[in-house]
Amino acid sequence: MDIMSDTQNDPLDNDYKWGFETEVETEEFPKGISEEIVRKISAKAGDPEWMLDFRLKSYKSWLEMEHPTWQHVKFPKIDFQDIYFHSRPKSKDPKYQSMDEVDPEIVKTFNRLGIPLEEQKRLAGVAVDAVFDSVSVGTTHQDELKKHGVIFCSITEAIKDHPELVKKYLASVVPVKDNYYSALNCAVFSDGSFVYIPKGVTCPMDLSTYFRINAKETGQFERTLIIAEEGSFVNYLEGCTAPMRDENQLHAAVVELVALDDAEIKYSTVQNWYAGDENGVGGIYNFVTKRGHCLGKRSKISWTQVEAGSAITWKYPSCYLIGDDSTGNFYSVALTNHKMQADTGSKMIHIGKNTRSTIISKGISADQSENSYRGLVKINPSATGARNYSQCDSMLIGDESSANTFPYIDVKNSTATLEHEASTCKISADQIFYLQSRGLDSEQAISVILNGFCREVFKTLPLEFSVEAVKLLEMKLENSVG
Amino acid sequence: MSLLEIKDLHATVDGNKILNGINLTVNRGEIHAIMGPNGSGKSTLAKVISGHPDYHVESGEVLYEINGKPSKILELEPSERAREGIFLGFQYPVEIPGVTNSTFLKEAFNSICKHQGAEELDAFDFNELIGQKCKGLNMDPSFIHRPVNEGFSGGEKKKNEILQMSILNPILSLLDETDSGLDIDALKIVAKGVNDLKSKYNATILVTHYQRLLDYIVPDFVHVLYQGKIIKTGGKELALELEKRGYDWVIGEKVQ
Numbered sequence: 001m002d003i004m005s006d007t008q009n010d011p012l013d014n015d016y017k018w019g020f021e022t023e024v025e026t027e028e029f030p031k032g033i034s035e036e037i038v039r040k041i042s043a044k045a046g047d048p049e050w051m052l053d054f055r056l057k058s059y060k061s062w063l064e065m066e067h068p069t070w071q072h073v074k075f076p077k078i079d080f081q082d083i084y085f086h087s088r089p090k091s092k093d094p095k096y097q098s099m100d101e102v103d104p105e106i107v108k109t110f111n112r113l114g115i116p117l118e119e120q121k122r123l124a125g126v127a128v129d130a131v132f133d134s135v136s137v138g139t140t141h142q143d144e145l146k147k148h149g150v151i152f153c154s155i156t157e158a159i160k161d162h163p164e165l166v167k168k169y170l171a172s173v174v175p176v177k178d179n180y181y182s183a184l185n186c187a188v189f190s191d192g193s194f195v196y197i198p199k200g201v202t203c204p205m206d207l208s209t210y211f212r213i214n215a216k217e218t219g220q221f222e223r224t225l226i227i228a229e230e231g232s233f234v235n236y237l238e239g240c241t242a243p244m245r246d247e248n249q250l251h252a253a254v255v256e257l258v259a260l261d262d263a264e265i266k267y268s269t270v271q272n273w274y275a276g277d278e279n280g281v282g283g284i285y286n287f288v289t290k291r292g293h294c295l296g297k298r299s300k301i302s303w304t305q306v307e308a309g310s311a312i313t314w315k316y317p318s319c320y321l322i323g324d325d326s327t328g329n330f331y332s333v334a335l336t337n338h339k340m341q342a343d344t345g346s347k348m349i350h351i352g353k354n355t356r357s358t359i360i361s362k363g364i365s366a367d368q369s370e371n372s373y374r375g376l377v378k379i380n381p382s383a384t385g386a387r388n389y390s391q392c393d394s395m396l397i398g399d400e401s402s403a404n405t406f407p408y409i410d411v412k413n414s415t416a417t418l419e420h421e422a423s424t425c426k427i428s429a430d431q432i433f434y435l436q437s438r439g440l441d442s443e444q445a446i447s448v449i450l451n452g453f454c455r456e457v458f459k460t461l462p463l464e465f466s467v468e469a470v471k472l473l474e475m476k477l478e479n480s481v482g
Numbered sequence: 483m484s485l486l487e488i489k490d491l492h493a494t495v496d497g498n499k500i501l502n503g504i505n506l507t508v509n510r511g512e513i514h515a516i517m518g519p520n521g522s523g524k525s526t527l528a529k530v531i532s533g534h535p536d537y538h539v540e541s542g543e544v545l546y547e548i549n550g551k552p553s554k555i556l557e558l559e560p561s562e563r564a565r566e567g568i569f570l571g572f573q574y575p576v577e578i579p580g581v582t583n584s585t586f587l588k589e590a591f592n593s594i595c596k597h598q599g600a601e602e603l604d605a606f607d608f609n610e611l612i613g614q615k616c617k618g619l620n621m622d623p624s625f626i627h628r629p630v631n632e633g634f635s636g637g638e639k640k641k642n643e644i645l646q647m648s649i650l651n652p653i654l655s656l657l658d659e660t661d662s663g664l665d666i667d668a669l670k671i672v673a674k675g676v677n678d679l680k681s682k683y684n685a686t687i688l689v690t691h692y693q694r695l696l697d698y699i700v701p702d703f704v705h706v707l708y709q710g711k712i713i714k715t716g717g718k719e720l721a722l723e724l725e726k727r728g729y730d731w732v733i734g735e736k737v738q
Binding site: 425428429430431433434435436437438439440441442444445448449451452453454455456 | 532533534535536559560561563564565569570572575576577578579580581585586587589590591593594597629630646650
């Protein structure tokens, strides 16, 4: 998926070329949150009764919860009565019957973002679910996937068409009351993707969801659920962008993955939400709970994230290694510049025997940004023979940025083996000069240094994605190194 | 026409005046040795020629032959100078974690080829070239797949500089104390690299502290640098004399 394709050339918008806004008639619910809003969201989605109950209970739980304070990021208290919880392009309800019904402006928007949705222009080899504000506007290649028994649709459709699967797994990985934002998400979530890979099936193409926030003052509450049955395999990619606005907007997602015996899920993110301007005005608050259950024996979940956008990134894609011999991986590159803040990392919870996990985190901070790694490795008493390898490297660019590492380790089984490595370095003028003296210009030099620093993470991304990721990082850092 | 002509060059670093009027002419086919006590400005001279951003030229000119014409190179970026065939062997080579020698060198090599209108090499041909060069210098080819200078010993770093020089095939090589801290075997590799490269088309400037390197590389000229000026120039025998009598002898002569 080419999230970087430069289909426009707006001279005013050099720094963040995805920052344009689409003129589209929308239907917004009144600002703020209340039981009535939750009911309205539910009605609009066409929820069955059990789903409405789930939302209402979640809403009650959320009301009783306190906003956390332990995070190493700073932002003013969010006024939940001052944001729109739901915004959808006006159109036939509840869902477009075919791509022809989608507002041409929206189709154009995704074209500009490099995600063609029309039948004849679709990306080969990648099925895309396109989410615009609160709704999925279309999912490509569904027929082809159906032939293999793969279900790939919006979560709203899945609630209607596959209630047994949704009931079984929704909130089974991230419980409603897991945290403040997960409870909120459970109450008001709108679209995100649903994926089901049947037993023994290797998904015939990569699956991908592209999230676009367009409407003003609107929160996006993505909900994604991926289930990989015994012996199945899926490669899932997600991308995200938003217009440039001087207000902060909330993206509070919950993503749940379930891998059964011998199944494998690879989940890759290139996150490029609008990050605010150089003075820290505007940008997305990316407060996300992502977690996978390696339920089955020998199951495997890998998270790869390239976090290059958002005013604040606050997330810990995690794995619960429940099945014996299961494996969890977390590979991350988090880049902050200007006044961006990131508090991100992973949790690996070892429960089954001989479970293995790897955490490789690369933080790059430039300008006046703050970049923290926070991670937990927990070995339960049952996890005999568990092994973890963690490596957290930070790179500082300039003298005003900062990097922090908060590693937590909790071992309750003496047979476990844990290794932890951490390092901090600076891109130095000497490194750049050294490369220049060999004939590389300054852009090539930065690219070579970044590639080297992030190599272990980039090599886990699908090839096109890793090329995009490198370009994205280079572009963000163009003015920060010099 | 000379390959390099330096005229009355004055330069500072961090506000300190280091070069106080350097005049030096280097022709193709020549090897020049620049010697002198600590702090005399030897390394500064090499860095100014290659364009290190920390060094500021106050006055003077550096002319270098580009396309048959003497060209002012002080305005050029370091990478542009490199693409015109200037190579700096570092006194303290820099580590680039995670980047393999081969990745970085292929990109550098092809950037230079592209600029000079020569054909770029694909990975296969480039690896073959590297293999040949390693063999020629008696170096272990596994060197090339290690990250640039990361975890290298002092000697390995210096050998890596020579390997890079031999692959990039520069017109003007500036070797900044490449010999310091080397054992005799590594010293021979450095000397072999310089001697193999020597032709009537290119030139080398060796910045060195000791006469030892000059047992293996025979310079055409030896210059003594003191307080940012060349105070004496001679042939290879000058180095031997310096070894015997020390720098004070030249400095004293100069003062009188």
